[in-house]
Amino acid sequence: MSKDLRNIIIGLIILLLLLTGAFLGGWSSHKKYRPCPTITSDTIIIHDTVTHHIVDSFPYYIATLDTIFLPDTILQPVDTASILKNYFSTFVYNREWKDSIINVNLTDYISQNRPVKNEFSYKVIKPFTTVINNVDNSITYNRYFQIGISDEIKNIKNLGLNAQFVMPKWYVEYEYIPNMNTHSIGAGVTLFKLRKVR
Numbered sequence: 507m508s509k510d511l512r513n514i515i516i517g518l519i520i521l522l523l524l525l526t527g528a529f530l531g532g533w534s535s536h537k538k539y540r541p542c543p544t545i546t547s548d549t550i551i552i553h554d555t556v557t558h559h560i561v562d563s564f565p566y567y568i569a570t571l572d573t574i575f576l577p578d579t580i581l582q583p584v585d586t587a588s589i590l591k592n593y594f595s596t597f598v599y600n601r602e603w604k605d606s607i608i609n610v611n612l613t614d615y616i617s618q619n620r621p622v623k624n625e626f627s628y629k630v631i632k633p634f635t636t637v638i639n640n641v642d643n644s645i646t647y648n649r650y651f652q653i654g655i656s657d658e659i660k661n662i663k664n665l666g667l668n669a670q671f672v673m674p675k676w677y678v679e680y681e682y683i684p685n686m687n688t689h690s691i692g693a694g695v696t697l698f699k700l701r702k703v704r
Contacts, residue, residue, distance in 0.1 A: 609628065612625070
């Protein structure tokens with residue numbers, strides 16, 4: 507086996523080991539370094555402060571005649587003027603229902619023995635509850651494991667394999683050049699951070 511082939515095989519083995527280590531490390535620390543999106547819930551209670559008023563007036567009010575009961579005989583004197591006045595008068599009937607959820611008011615206007623107008627008002631007393639879910643999909647990373655290659659510009663045969671482990675304030679790196687059979691390590695610190703681009 508030639509020296510070049512042996513160096514290439516060793517470099518590929520090292521690269522495979524580094525990739526396997528990166529995969530296993532990412533698999534074991536997935537929950538810590540890649541957390542799931544944060545979901546926050548806000549519960550908003552809304553009170554209905556408006557009284558809703560619905561007017562249903564003639565001829566939109568649909569009424570049908572059901573039954574008329576006529577007396578057989580009239581045994582007392584009849585005041586025709588009073589009967590006509592009572593017939594053309596408008597009688598207002600007001601009904602109200604109220605509980606812990608809603609307050610309902612129904613007003614009927616009756617004249618000439620038939621409904622003339624109807625008013626329906628209601629007000630919601632119980633507040634509405636609205637739940638708003640906010641999902642934060644922004645995931646930040648402060649540690650990186652990088653793998654790459656390097657080469658000399660003048661001599662393409664000196665291909666190198668390198669790996670870096672980057673932390674927020676420092677990094678370490680390793681490089682192997684199979685053709686020269688050399689190993690090198692390096693380290694550095696962060697001098698300043700650039701503005702984050704959104």
